[in-house]
Amino acid sequence: xxxxxxxxxxxxxxxxxxxxxxxxxxxxxxxxxxxxxxxxxxxxxxxxxxxxxxxxxxxxxxxxxxxxxxxxxxxxxxxxxxxxxxxxxxxxxxxxxxxxxxxxxxxxxxxxxxxxxxxxxxxxxxxxxxxxxxxxxxxxxxxxxxxxxxxxxxxxxxxxxxxxxxxxxxxxxxxxxxxxxxxxxxxxxxxxxxxxxxxxxxxxxxxxxxxxxxxxxxxxxxxxxxxxxxxxxxxxxxxxxxxxxxxxxxxxxxxxxxxxxxxxxxxxxxxxxxxxxxxxxxxxxxxxxxxxxxxxxxxxxxxxxxxxxxxxxxxxxxxxxxxxxxxxxxxxxxxxxxxxxxxxxxxxxxxxxxxxxxxxxxx
Amino acid sequence: xxxxxxxxxxxxxxxxxxxxxxxxxxxxxxxxxxxxxxxxxxxxxxxxxxxxxxxxxxxxxxxxxxxxxxxxxxxxxxxxxxxxxxxxxxxxxxxxxxxxxxxxxxxxxxxxxxxxxxxxxxxxxxxxxxxxxxxxxxxxxxxxxxxxxxxxxxxxxxxxxxxxxxxxxxxxxxxxxxxxxxxxxxxxxxxxxxxxxxxxxxxxxxxxxxxxxxxxxxxxxxxxxxxxxxxxxxxxxxxxxxxxxxxxxxxxxxxxxxxxxxxxxxxxxxxxxxxxxxxxxxxxxxxxxxxxxxxxxxxxxxxxxxxxxxxxxxxxxxxxxxxxxxxxxxxxxxxxxxxxxxxxxxxxxxxxxxxxxxxxxxxxxxxxxxxxxxxxxxxxxxxxxxxxxxxxx
Numbered sequence: 170x171x172x173x174x175x176x177x178x179x180x181x182x183x184x185x186x187x188x189x190x191x192x193x194x195x196x197x198x199x200x201x202x203x204x205x206x207x208x209x210x211x212x213x214x215x216x217x218x219x220x221x222x223x224x225x226x227x228x229x230x231x232x233x234x235x236x237x238x239x240x241x242x243x244x245x246x247x248x249x250x251x252x253x254x255x256x257x258x259x260x261x262x263x264x265x266x267x268x269x270x271x272x273x274x275x276x277x278x279x280x281x282x283x284x285x286x287x288x289x290x291x292x293x294x295x296x297x298x299x300x301x302x303x304x305x306x307x308x309x310x311x312x313x314x315x316x317x318x319x320x321x322x323x324x325x326x327x328x329x330x331x332x333x334x335x336x337x338x339x340x341x342x343x344x345x346x347x348x349x350x351x352x353x354x355x356x357x358x359x360x361x362x363x364x365x366x367x368x369x370x371x372x373x374x375x376x377x378x379x380x381x382x383x384x385x386x387x388x389x390x391x392x393x394x395x396x397x398x399x400x401x402x403x404x405x406x407x408x409x410x411x412x413x414x415x416x417x418x419x420x421x422x423x424x425x426x427x428x429x430x431x432x433x434x435x436x437x438x439x440x441x442x443x444x445x446x447x448x449x450x451x452x453x454x455x456x457x458x459x460x461x462x463x464x465x466x467x468x469x470x471x472x473x474x475x476x477x478x479x480x481x482x483x484x485x486x487x488x489x490x491x492x493x494x495x496x497x498x499x500x501x502x503x504x505x506x507x508x509x510x511x512x513x514x515x516x517x518x519x520x521x522x523x524x525x526x527x528x529x530x531x532x
Numbered sequence: 533x534x535x536x537x538x539x540x541x542x543x544x545x546x547x548x549x550x551x552x553x554x555x556x557x558x559x560x561x562x563x564x565x566x567x568x569x570x571x572x573x574x575x576x577x578x579x580x581x582x583x584x585x586x587x588x589x590x591x592x593x594x595x596x597x598x599x600x601x602x603x604x605x606x607x608x609x610x611x612x613x614x615x616x617x618x619x620x621x622x623x624x625x626x627x628x629x630x631x632x633x634x635x636x637x638x639x640x641x642x643x644x645x646x647x648x649x650x651x652x653x654x655x656x657x658x659x660x661x662x663x664x665x666x667x668x669x670x671x672x673x674x675x676x677x678x679x680x681x682x683x684x685x686x687x688x689x690x691x692x693x694x695x696x697x698x699x700x701x702x703x704x705x706x707x708x709x710x711x712x713x714x715x716x717x718x719x720x721x722x723x724x725x726x727x728x729x730x731x732x733x734x735x736x737x738x739x740x741x742x743x744x745x746x747x748x749x750x751x752x753x754x755x756x757x758x759x760x761x762x763x764x765x766x767x768x769x770x771x772x773x774x775x776x777x778x779x780x781x782x783x784x785x786x787x788x789x790x791x792x793x794x795x796x797x798x799x800x801x802x803x804x805x806x807x808x809x810x811x812x813x814x815x816x817x818x819x820x821x822x823x824x825x826x827x828x829x830x831x832x833x834x835x836x837x838x839x840x841x842x843x844x845x846x847x848x849x850x851x852x853x854x855x856x857x858x859x860x861x862x863x864x865x866x867x868x869x870x871x872x873x874x875x876x877x878x879x880x881x882x883x884x885x886x887x888x889x890x891x892x893x894x895x896x897x898x899x900x901x902x903x904x905x906x907x908x909x910x911x912x913x914x915x916x917x918x919x920x921x922x923x924x925x
Contacts, residue, residue, distance in 0.1 A: 282655060336660070340867055341712070344874035413715040414708065418652065428660040428708070 175378045180312035182391050183319040185370045188453030190322060193363055193399055194446060195274065198406040198421040200359035206412040207342065208349035210403040213396045215353045216360035223515050224392060227368050228385060230523045233532035236379045240371035241467045247526025254468050256522060261464040263510060268457040269488025270502060272297055275450040277496055282423055282443050293489045296447065300454035301482035305475050308376050308459060315452050322445055329442060330405045332429045341411040360399060362508045364392065365515040372460045458482050570626040571600055574686040577671030578609060578647055579636035586612035587675045588625055591686060601676055609650045627656040632689045633663050633707060636670035640744060640751035651707045659708040662693055667724040667741040667754060674727060677736045688738055700764050700773035701740045701757065719860040720746045721763060724754060745862055755854060762851025765844055766794050766810060766863050777839040779825055785836060786820035792844065796868035798877060805880045805887065808865055812844050812897035818904040826909040833901040841897035848895045859889045
């Protein structure tokens with residue numbers, strides 16, 4: 170691993186947070202509303218405990234890392250070369266599928282929100298190429314760009330959510346009672362799943378400077394901010410569109426933004442939001458490509474792993490073109506396949522590897 | 533190497549914006565059109581007989597030119613819109629700034645779910661577009677004569693939308709609100725308007741004509757003026773309202789009501805819902821008083837308040853009676869009761885459509901006269917005469 174290519178925990182966090190935010194805008198309103206209806210905006214509060222548990226497991230695992238090690242290296246150390254490589258290969262293949270899916274969804278979003286007569290190939294190709302250019306350089310470059318972009322994305326999202334406040338309706342947010350508890354608990358699953366994406370940061374911790382460890386308090390503070398943003402997104406979409414309509418709408422956040430007016434006049438700021446959203450996708454895909462390259466390099470024993478970013482992007486592009494092929498298929502994958510695998514990684518694979526490492530006294 | 537990269541980045545920074553300009557056709561935007569080549573549609577009207585007829589009207593131009601009206605037909609709204617785009621010779625209709633959807637009565641009777649779906653699905657449209665319904669008529673005449681006139685555009689409809697909450701005669705629901713109400717309660721209210729001859733020859737005016745009631749997406753009835761006012765009172769949609777009462781001695785008193793607030797309180801006995809209390813509260817200000825009695829007299833104020841309370845109760849009761857008669861909770865009383873007592877109401881929720889028509893709904897109102905502006909006492913029209921016996925004025 171190149172020791173010159175280092176980044177701070179803050180930069181790493183910004184990079185991952187942008188990816189999580191992009192997925193949150195896409196997934197958040199629909200999935201929790203399907204379980205909890207009007208009470209869906211309470212789902213982040215219910216997801217706090219399982220997310221905290223996952224974070225503690227992840228941080229416990231990462232505490233045993235040595236200089237230049239990430240989750241991949243730790244898996245190899247815990248499970249031994251063969252089983253460790255197999256697990257890393259499994260995660261890399263999963264991420265390949267996930268990045269191909271993300272590419273496809275990103276392109277579909279442009280088609281369903283702006284360019285109704287465009288083609289997937291063009292949008293996915295440009296997004297993949299841009300993400301690959303960013304990821305193939307130094308990780309520090311990608312992370313610093315994300316660090317600069319992060320406040321812009323959060324500010325714009327906050328302003329847009331604030332601008333939608335006049336459209337809020339109490340009757341769309343209430344009633345909420347103890348009878349909603351089972352639904353809210355089930356709705357916590359997709360939110361936990363989403364927060365778990367942040368855990369992919371673990372594969373890049375090898376780039377943190379030697380001796381620089383992420384403090385628990387800082388991690389939990391960032392998570393708390395993330396959950397506040399999740400709650401705000403859910404609260405505003407449910408409060409402006411209603412749980413009933415969210416069930417019918419493909420991109421609820423986008424529909425909410427379409428109805429935002431500034432000073433009663435300026436409308437249709439949605440194109441601006443789509444641009445930001447695509448930019449967030451680019452950072453997220455860049456991060457995913459880089460993690461896959463790291464894992465592939467680790468399995469193959471390569472030193473200059475960033476050279477694997479372009480082949481990874483090409484493979485993701487192939488997955489993207491094969492995924493779907495319709496918007497309905499993508500929704501099915503998003504609702505059923507991805508949450509299942511993601512939760513298995515968070516609460517089965519990661520704790521399992523950690524436990525084996527501890528039992529074998531390799532950590 | 534670094535110098536070359538820097539030079540390449542600078543070159544790209546100079547050249548790439550050129551592709552974004554939209555000039556000379558060398559652009560990255562495949563659907564870019566100059567604003568001059570667009571007709572900014574402000575109002576869309578839909579009528580239906582055998583086919584769907586769509587009429588669109590643009591806004592007033594900056595130069596004061598009359599709005600442009602276009603009309604086409606198709607089997608569905610989408611097809612009619614498509615035909616419209618094809619027939620528009622000079623400029624392409626652009627719907628992103630559409631503010632109002634005006635439905636003819638025949639179109640609403642045939643069902644509006646498809647139109648709401650179209651507004652949700654179409655990229656350029658917004659779901660917060662206001663919905664009007666033309667009572668006893670089609671949308672096309674409204675769009676031609678009211679929106680298409682030189683003083684038209686969407687100004688008149690916009691003015692009406694602003695004015696309605698101040699008069700308590702109704703409110704303009706958006707496509708989204710209409711869709712939510714249909715999904716939630718199986719019914720919705722849409723503001724109806726009616727064309728009336730204006731003062732000048734060939735001039736027409738638009739007047740509110742109560743609410744149209746949609747049941748499962750189809751227009752089934754209209755509410756009277758009193759019932760519509762009752763809806764506004766019960767749904768907290770009255771921001772202010774002018775009312776006239778009498779002083780009991782032949783004098784008239786004009787009042788300006790403040791916001792009218794109604795609380796819906798479910799009353800349970802042994803776990804069963806036995807009654808809904810609709811508790812209306814408001815304030816009144818005296819705006820004109822041609823009376824021999826002063827509003828400083830508490831008895832006068834009490835009489836005024838009692839008259840307003842009676843009027844508000846009458847309107848609200850009329851709306852409740854109508855909803856119960858039709859068996860449709862278009863007043864969203866079930867939702868309001870559920871918010872007040874979510875756990876206990878959950879037992880009734882599933883059977884609400886059967887429970888609601890037979891439920892006892894008690895409407896009460898409480899109004900306080902709080903202001904008479906800069907006139908403490910009304911003009912007497914002459915010197916005060918004192919009662920010879922008592923000495924009182």
